[in-house]
Amino acid sequence: xxxxxxxxxxxxxxxxxxxxxxxxxxxxxxxxxxxxxxxxxxxxxxxxxxxxxxxxxxxxxxxxxxxxxxxxxxxxxxxxxxxxxxxxxxxxxxxxxxxxxxxxxxxxxxxxxxxxxxxxxxxxxxxxxxxxxxxxxxxxxxxxxxxxxxxxxxxxxxxxxxxxxxxxxxxxxxxxxxxxxxxxxxxxxxxxxxxxxxxxxxxxxxxxxxxxxxxxxxxxxxxxxxxxxxxxxxxxxxxxxxxxxxxxxxxxxxxxxxxxxxxxxxxxxxxxxxxxxxxxxxxxxxxxxxxxxxxxxxxxxxxxxxxxxxxxxxxxxxxxxxxxxxxxxxxxxxxxxxxxxxxxxxxxxxxxxxxxxxxxxxxxxxxxxxxxxxxxxxxxxxxxxxxxxxxxxxxxxxxxxxxxxxxxxxxxxxxxxxxx
Amino acid sequence: xxxxxxxxxxxxxxxxxxxxxxxxxxxxxxxxxxxxxxxxxxxxxxxxxxxxxxxxxxxxxxxxxxxxxxxxxxxxxxxxxxxxxxxxxxxxxxxxxxxxxxxxxxxxxxxxxxxxxxxxxxxxxxxxxxxxxxxxxxxxxxxxxxxxxxxxxxxxxxxxxxxxxxxxxxxxxxxxxxxxxxxxxxxxxxxxxxxxxxxxxxxxxxxxxxxxxxxxxxxxxxxxxxxxxxxxxxxxxxxxxxxxxxxxxxxxxxxxxxxxxxxxxxxxxxxxxxxxxxxxxxxxxxxxxxxxxxxxxxxxxxxxxxxxxxxxxxxxxxxxxxxxxxxxxxxxxxxxxxxxxxxxxxxxxxxxxxxxxxxxxxxxxxxxxxxxxxxxxxxxxxxxxxxxxxxxxxxxxxxxxxxxxxxxxxxxxxx
Numbered sequence: 001x002x003x004x005x006x007x008x009x010x011x012x013x014x015x016x017x018x019x020x021x022x023x024x025x026x027x028x029x030x031x032x033x034x035x036x037x038x039x040x041x042x043x044x045x046x047x048x049x050x051x052x053x054x055x056x057x058x059x060x061x062x063x064x065x066x067x068x069x070x071x072x073x074x075x076x077x078x079x080x081x082x083x084x085x086x087x088x089x090x091x092x093x094x095x096x097x098x099x100x101x102x103x104x105x106x107x108x109x110x111x112x113x114x115x116x117x118x119x120x121x122x123x124x125x126x127x128x129x130x131x132x133x134x135x136x137x138x139x140x141x142x143x144x145x146x147x148x149x150x151x152x153x154x155x156x157x158x159x160x161x162x163x164x165x166x167x168x169x170x171x172x173x174x175x176x177x178x179x180x181x182x183x184x185x186x187x188x189x190x191x192x193x194x195x196x197x198x199x200x201x202x203x204x205x206x207x208x209x210x211x212x213x214x215x216x217x218x219x220x221x222x223x224x225x226x227x228x229x230x231x232x233x234x235x236x237x238x239x240x241x242x243x244x245x246x247x248x249x250x251x252x253x254x255x256x257x258x259x260x261x262x263x264x265x266x267x268x269x270x271x272x273x274x275x276x277x278x279x280x281x282x283x284x285x286x287x288x289x290x291x292x293x294x295x296x297x298x299x300x301x302x303x304x305x306x307x308x309x310x311x312x313x314x315x316x317x318x319x320x321x322x323x324x325x326x327x328x329x330x331x332x333x334x335x336x337x338x339x340x341x342x343x344x345x346x347x348x349x350x351x352x353x354x355x356x357x358x359x360x361x362x363x364x365x366x367x368x369x370x371x372x373x374x375x376x377x378x379x380x381x382x383x384x385x386x387x388x389x390x391x392x393x394x395x396x397x398x399x400x401x402x403x404x405x406x407x408x409x410x411x412x413x414x415x416x417x418x419x420x
Numbered sequence: 421x422x423x424x425x426x427x428x429x430x431x432x433x434x435x436x437x438x439x440x441x442x443x444x445x446x447x448x449x450x451x452x453x454x455x456x457x458x459x460x461x462x463x464x465x466x467x468x469x470x471x472x473x474x475x476x477x478x479x480x481x482x483x484x485x486x487x488x489x490x491x492x493x494x495x496x497x498x499x500x501x502x503x504x505x506x507x508x509x510x511x512x513x514x515x516x517x518x519x520x521x522x523x524x525x526x527x528x529x530x531x532x533x534x535x536x537x538x539x540x541x542x543x544x545x546x547x548x549x550x551x552x553x554x555x556x557x558x559x560x561x562x563x564x565x566x567x568x569x570x571x572x573x574x575x576x577x578x579x580x581x582x583x584x585x586x587x588x589x590x591x592x593x594x595x596x597x598x599x600x601x602x603x604x605x606x607x608x609x610x611x612x613x614x615x616x617x618x619x620x621x622x623x624x625x626x627x628x629x630x631x632x633x634x635x636x637x638x639x640x641x642x643x644x645x646x647x648x649x650x651x652x653x654x655x656x657x658x659x660x661x662x663x664x665x666x667x668x669x670x671x672x673x674x675x676x677x678x679x680x681x682x683x684x685x686x687x688x689x690x691x692x693x694x695x696x697x698x699x700x701x702x703x704x705x706x707x708x709x710x711x712x713x714x715x716x717x718x719x720x721x722x723x724x725x726x727x728x729x730x731x732x733x734x735x736x737x738x739x740x741x742x743x744x745x746x747x748x749x750x751x752x753x754x755x756x757x758x759x760x761x762x763x764x765x766x767x768x769x770x771x772x773x774x775x776x777x778x779x780x781x782x783x784x785x786x787x788x789x790x791x792x793x794x795x796x797x798x799x800x801x802x803x804x805x806x807x808x809x810x811x812x813x814x815x816x817x818x819x820x821x822x823x824x825x826x827x828x829x830x831x832x833x834x835x
Contacts, residue, residue: 379757380421385759385760386758389760392764395440399771400767403446406781410787413457
C-alpha cells in the first residue's frame, strides 16, 4: 500500500500538468456591473477562455454568435442559451431561473470550502445563498459547522448554477471548477510564482537573491517587469535589463507589466506606441517576453498558504494561478517565505519554458564600473555617532530649554532692576 | 579609518566636552548672579589701609581720567593711597601726573617715574617697584585705562575683610568704549560672557577665579610670601592666581565692584594684546603643569585642566576639525567617520548664541536684539579670529622658547 502511494506521489510530481485546455474557446460574459465583469473575466481567462464581455444593457441574442459557452449574471442569456443549445453558467441570484435549484439564505457564515482535493476557509460576511435542493452534479462543497454541507454550485446538463460568487477566499477556484465541468474541459490548471512590479530602481540585488533561492529550491517563477520607455541607453536601464536576463537564466520568465500612464502622457504619445517602444527595448536587450501565453488568476501568498488538501500535495487546480510572492526587504524575510512555501508540496510550472525552448546562457560582466552607482560608503563609528547624536541632541535641547528659562526669568528681573 | 579620521574623532569629542562644560559654567554663573542679586554688596566694617597700584607706560591719553576716578573712591582718603608707577614712559605721562597731583592737592597720590634701567621690563616688574613703596595692608591693582566706580574699592575691601579664606577678590570690568567699533562690541560681549561664565561659574562651583589683572584686591601678606610678581610672566594675573590657590586661599568674584576700561579698537592692537595674553597664559599653564599630579594642588586641578583644555585641546581640536573639513571639501582627503547630524551642529550653534546671550542679560543695556545679532556674527567671525590669535600665540611661545628669545611686554595702544 505504501509503495502504491509513493508511486502515485511520484507520478503526480514528475508528470507535467496538462495545459488548461480552454484556450481559443470564446465564452460570452453578460454582466450587470463592472466589478462582476472584471472578477469573472479573470477566472475565465485563467481557465484559458477568450472572454467576450457584454454589459446587460448591450446584450442581444446576436451576442451569442461565435460563442461556445455563456457566463451570465442576468437571466435572459440563460433562456437564449438554452434555446440555442449553448452551455450557460449562471452566477448570482439574478441569473437563477425559478425551476432549477432551491436556495436558502443565511448570514455571517464561516466554514470550509472543498474543491476536489483543495480546501480553504471561507467566510460570508453578508447574507449567503446556499443550495438547499438541486438536480444534477454538485460542484465544490461548503461545510459549515452547525449548518451542514452545501454544494458551491451545481451542473445540470447544459447549465450550471452558482448562486453566490465573490472574488474572495477560493471562490474563484470553485467558479473555475464549475466552468470546467460545464464546458467539459480537462480539469488541471497550473501554478506559477510571480514577483510583481519590478522597477529599474527596485532592490535588484535582493531580486537576484530571490531568483537564486527560488532556483535552488527548484521553483520556476515569473517576474513582472515595469516597462521603460525612455533613457534606454542609460546605465540604470542597462543594469535593469541585465538583471532580467539573469532572471531568465535562473528559470524565471519575464512578462511586461501593464503600463501606468498618466492622462497627460497619453495625450503626447499613444499608449500603444510607448508599449511598442518598451517591448522593443526589452527585446533588443535579449529578454524574451512571455506575455500573452497564459492569464493566470492572481492569488496572494496568504491565500495560497491557506490552501490545503486532504492529500499531500493538494490539487489539481481548476485554473491557472499566479501566486504573488512579495518582494522581500531582507534575505531573512525571503527565507521565511520560502520555508512556508516549501511546506505546501506543490509543482510549479515554468512560464519561461512555455515561452522559449532555448536555454539561457549567462556569462555577463556587470554593467561597466563607470556606470555603477557609487556604493554607499562604509562609515566607521556609526553606532558611536548615532548614539552620541541622539544623546547630544537631548542634552542640547535640555540646555536650550534651561537657557530659554533663564532668559525669560532674567528678562523680568532685568526690567525690574533697571527700569523700575 | 585613517589618521585624519582619528584626529577628527578626538577633536569632535574635545569640542563637545568643552561645550558641555561651558554650558554647566553658564548655568552656575547665572545662579551666582541670582544669588548676588538677593544679597547686598559687601560694606567694609573697618577701613584698613589700602595701596592702589597703577602700572602705566605711555598712558598719557588715559592716565589723568583714571587717577581722578581712583582719587574719587567712596573710601576714607586717609585710608588709601594711589601709587602710579610711570614705567619708562616717553610721553607726557610724568608731566600730566605731576600737574594733576598739584591741581588736586592729592596727598594720597604718589608717582614713581622709572627709567629704562630700573623699569621698562613689563607690568610685573613695575608692580614690584610699586610694591616696595606700599604701606597698605591690602593691595589693589588697576590698569591705567580703568575708570572704577565710586563704590568699587569699598566693596572689594568689604568682601576680603569679611572672609579670612579669601586671598583676593576680583571685581568686574566693563568696556567703556564698547560702541566705538564692531570689534569693541565683540570684546564687550566676550568679556561679559567670560566673567559671567568662566569667572562666576567657576567661583560658584569650585570657589575658583582667575585674577583679570585689574580691579582686584589682594592681601599684602600673600605678595610678601610669594616674593612679589614673576617678572618673566607676561600674564602676571594668571600666574599670581595659581600662587594664591597653592597657598590655600580662594579668589572670589564680586560683580558689584565695577571698573570701566578701554578695549582695543583696531584689529592690529587687539591681535597683539591677545597674543600676549595667550603667550602669557601658556607660560603659566606649562609652569604649573606639574601641579596636576601634586596632591597639594587638588583645588586648582580644574583650573589647570580648564586652561589646558582651552588653550591646547580646544584650540588644536578646532584647528584639526576646520582643516579636516577643508581637506574633505577639497577632495584631498576622505573620511569614513559617520559624523554627527547637521541638526546637532545647528543646535550647537544655537546653544553658543543663546548661552552667550544669557551671560550678557545680566547687564544693563545689553539685553537687546542688536547684541543677539552681534553674537550670531561673532560665532562666524570673532570666534575664528580667536582661533587664529591663539594658534599664533602658541606658535610664538614655542619659538621664543626654542630660540631663547626674551619675553617682551607689549603695551596695549590707547585711543
